[in-house]
Amino acid sequence: GPTPARLYGQYARLTGRPALPPLFSLGYHQCRWNYRDEPDVYAVHSKFEELDYPYDVLWLDIEHTDGKRYFTWDKSVFPHPKEMQEKLWSQGRRMVTIIDPHIKRDSKYHVHKEATSKGLYIKDKDGNKDYDGWCWPGSSSYLDFTSDRVRSWWADQFAYDKYQGSTPSLFTWNDMNEPSVFNGPEVSMPKDLRNLDGVEHREWHNLYGLLFHRSTAGGLIRRNAPEKNVRPFVLSRSFFAGTQRYGAIWTGDNVAEWSHLEAAAPMLLSLNIGAISFVGADVGGFFGDPDAELMTRWMQAGAYTPFFRGHAHHDAKRREPWMFGEEWTVRMRRAAMERYALLPFWYTVFWQASVTGMPIMRTMWMQYPRAEALFAMDDQYMVGSDLLVKPITGPGVSSATVLLPMVDSWYDAKTLQRVASSTGDAAGVTSLRVESPIDLGIPVFQRGGSVVPRKLRLRRSSALMTQDPYTLYVALDDNGKAWGELYADDEVTFDHERKGACGAARFTSDWRGGWALRNEPDLGAAWAGDEKEAGRRMVERVVVMGVDKVPGKISLDSEDLEFEYDAASQVLVIRKPEVSVLTEWEMKVTL
Known part of the structure; x- marks a missing residue:
């Protein structure tokens, strides 16, 4: 302390700063337990395309596997998983599959066979036998993620030659990682089980989900050897202090009721108070069937939460955004469009969190x-x-x-x-x-006193927005001043950390014999003086709120700019300034 900002900075130094996620993970995610087969996946994807409804990721739950054996595919319904992922990626979409920590006890299952032979499982209370619990596959054993050796082995399982049918556009969902054991006390693991060092589960229960999450994120990085330069995306249900370094969290299985929508914001705020910022609740509620109004209001609320995913139980009726009638689809699409327009702002706030530790x-x-x-x-x-x-x-x-x-x-x-x-x-x-x-x-x-960046050209995914120009929304305070940032990098790799391939625009505005908006960017080493990168990140419009005087002229480097001014609303729109967010400039308004 004593201020919240200093408190979270201190906590980040203690437990780690939040990871900067890849941009696509801040878009809309469409999930269901389960999309049945490849034709179902293609049909859902095609409907999003037809409606110009933006989304970034399509998810597959446990039924996509061969008998709940993770790192496998049910080839009777997903015979061509690699081609499926590549087709979606060709149109700017990724996929996510679920991978849980319980391993089916099947001597023919390669993951179980190797884990058994290498002695990687948690033991019974006597420390002699591999623990046998019950979860989705039936009889299951659980890997000991408190062991460095196990974590490294687990990360290796994500290699493309081991996780056959996976591609670079496939990412991961870690569920049931408290860990859940259907026949265990409190639906979890008995507290007297022992890890490979002989320590009882009661001593490391809270670490299990964190270490599983960490191992999976490491695997997604390691699979892209030798560079290992692609940021991972992993969603986890379980978390602990430090989880913010590895990925996103969601609030678990909620219900399609207004009371659960009402509870979503308090739950997510509680997680943010605990410095777990990349969080969301299942839009629409996991159990049950939302009506059109509830689904729409949930979509509108979800668009303003860090993690934005629709999800549903397999017994719930289909609830993709077009299932409620055209008028409701239009409303939900409008909410998704608000989210996508604000992606530059969201990405900047995530970057600020990764630097300062402040919640999102x-x-x-x-x-x-x-x-x-x-x-x-x-x-x-x-x-x-x-x-x-x-x-x-x-x-x-x-x-x-x-x-x-x-x-x-x-x-x-x-x-x-x-x-x-x-x-x-x-x-x-x-x-x-x-x-x-x-x-x-x-x-x-x-x-008032802020600058919020947006991108206003409608695209169907974040990957298709990369080249789009920005619109800056400048909200003047009562003294005619404003300040704001806009962060940019390649949105995918670690080059912002490793090479300094990044930049932060810093906008200031004030009155000095007229009004002026300035940009004084802070560029990483790799982007300093890079005209190509600067040319890819242009401003097409500046919208200024709270302008109470009629502008006479607006100039940039002695050249006059087009503008419109509405005296009733006190909104000034400066058009086509043709400046980059990565270069220094100053716009001047003469009254």
């Missing part, structure tokens, strides 16, 4: 520690420091009350209108009633 989804008190009236709030939150989000979590609700900290001014992020001015009171809060019919989505506000 923040309770109000994290950002406003002197506003006591906000301390107990768990139904609205901040994404980074600049967006305030208020999910709608009840049926038939078309308005909401939002509490806005008075130390800042605020703008409606969708209408761009100023809704509150600052009083400068760090402890003050003002109440605002806002209309939020389902067609408009949920209330979202941009903090």
Whole structure:
């Protein structure tokens, strides 16, 4: 401490900083237990394509395997897994398969056979026999992930020649890793079992999921030898202090009820308080059948959480976004489009978290520690420091009350209108009633004094957005100032760490005999002076909120720029500045 920012910086130094994930993992994920076969996968993918509905990842649950044997495929329904992945990747999509820690006890199963011969399993309470528990495959044994030797062996299983049918566009979901044992006490492992060092399970239970997650992430890195230069994506259900270094977490099996949508934000905020930031809840609820309104409101809320995945139980009705009728598909698609437009902002906030340790989804008190009236709030939150989000979590609700900290001014992020001015009171809060019919989505506000980057060209996946230009949304504070960052790298590899192939634009605006917006980027060694990279990251538009004077002229390097100004809304739009976020520049507004 004493501030939240210093607290999380100290905690990150102790337990590790959050990993910067690959960009695709911040897009929308479509999952179900289970997509039945390859034609089912292709049909779902094709429908997303037909509707221009953006998504990045299609998931396969346990039924894709050969009898719940992980690292295998049921060839009767997935006869060509490699070709399936490559086809989806050719259109910018990845896939994820589930791999759990319980190993089917089958002498013909190569993973079990090798684990047994090498002595890699957790032992019974006497330390003599391999533990035999019950999980999805039936009789199962459990690898001892507290052992370096076991973790290294596990990582090797992800090699493409061992995990046959896998490709570089396939990533991993670790479930049941508490570990779950159906016939065990508390549906987990007996506390008197022993690891390979003879230590009882009660001493390392909380570490098991963390070490399994770590091992899997290491395997996804190791499979791309010799460079080992592709960032992994692994979703885990179990976690512990330090999990933030390895991947994403979700809240487990929820229910398609309004009460579970209402509980999602408090649960995710609790995880973020614990410095586990890359988190989400199953959109729509895992068990049961959401109606169209619940599914839509959940999609709208999920679009403003760090991990954004729709998922469903195999007994639930199909609930892909087009299953509820055209009018509802349009609403859900609009929510997904909001998410994709904001991907540059999300990626920047994830980068900031990887540097500072600050949570991504923040309770109000994290950002406003002197506003006591906000301390107990768990139904609205901040994404980074600049967006305030208020999910709608009840049926038939078309308005909401939002509490806005008075130390800042605020703008409606969708209408761009100023809704509150600052009083400068760090402890003050003002109440605002806002209309939020389902067609408009949920209330979202941009903090005055911030710059939020977006990409506004609709694409079907994040991979197809790489070359797209940015639009900068500048929300002026009451003194006409703003500041913000935009982080960029190749979105896939570790080159940002290893070579300095990255850059952070730093925008500032203020009044100095007129208004000016400046960029003074901080570039890594590999991108300093790189004109090709600079040319790929251009600004096509600047939208400035809170401009209360009519501009006379806007210039960049003595050249006049096109602009439009709406005096009623006080919004200024500067068009086609043709500047890069990786080069220095200054736009000047003469009144």
